[in-house]
Amino acid sequence: MWETITKGTPSPRTSILHNIDPISNTxxxxxxxxxxxxxxxxxxxxxxWHNPDNLTIDKILNRQHNDTTPSQLIIECGQKPDxxxxxxxxxxxxxxxxxxxxxxxxVNLADTLPDVLHELLVVLDYFNSTAVEPMYPPDxxxxxxxxxxxxxxxxxxxx
Numbered sequence: 001m002w003e004t005i006t007k008g009t010p011s012p013r014t015s016i017l018h019n020i021d022p023i024s025n026t027x028x029x030x031x032x033x034x035x036x037x038x039x040x041x042x043x044x045x046x047x048x049w050h051n052p053d054n055l056t057i058d059k060i061l062n063r064q065h066n067d068t069t070p071s072q073l074i075i076e077c078g079q080k081p082d083x084x085x086x087x088x089x090x091x092x093x094x095x096x097x098x099x100x101x102x103x104x105x106x107v108n109l110a111d112t113l114p115d116v117l118h119e120l121l122v123v124l125d126y127f128n129s130t131a132v133e134p135m136y137p138p139d140x141x142x143x144x145x146x147x148x149x150x151x152x153x154x155x156x157x158x159x
Contacts, residue, residue, distance in 0.1 A: 017127050023134060026090075029124050033100035034113075036120040037090045077104035094121065 003009045018028035018035075026039035081087070088095035088108040096110040096117045110117050142155050 015123060020124070020127055020131060021134070022128070022131065023136075027124055027128075029120055029127070030099060031120055031123055033098055034109075034116055034120060035097045035099050035105070036117065036124065037088070037095045037097070037105070038124070039090050075103050077106070080104075081106050096120065 001011070001013070004011045015029065015031040018030065020027045020029075021039075024039060028035065028037050030036075084106045088105075088110075094110055094117060095105075095108045096113060097105045097107065098109060099105075140155070143152075145152050148155065
């Protein structure tokens with residue numbers, strides 16, 4: 001991976017596990033050009049990809065992308081279909097997207113490509129089988145960033 005990061009060589013990886021949470025029953029996985037989304041944490045309807053707030057091309061270009069033109073950074077989604085939110089209900093069944101042709105996840109292909117959906121579910125099952133159960137300790141009021149100049153910092157000292 002170091003060559004990919006430092007020299008821009010092709011990545012040897014073909015998958016990205018975006019999220020897997022057995023407590024909320026949510027997951028997102030990309031393998032090649034396909035992405036699967038399972039479950040939602042905030043609502044019953046899939047609400048699509050969210051653009052980071054206040055992100056402009058100028059801000060992106062000033063972040064070490066001096067050799068990149070704005071057109072290379074813009075994701076063109078096209079017109080949002082009327083059925084975009086009713087077509088994908090990840091709390092009921094997985095949604096499948098072709099990120100190479102549909103980067104904004106408008107068209108759910110789960111019913112159209114059941115074999116691809118099954119392949120991604122198998123990969124997700126593998127990741128699940130290797131996962132360690134998350135541990136959520138009780139909240140500690142001393143960890144509040146407001147008590148540490150607005151930053152998340154180690155707050156417990158050991159001697």
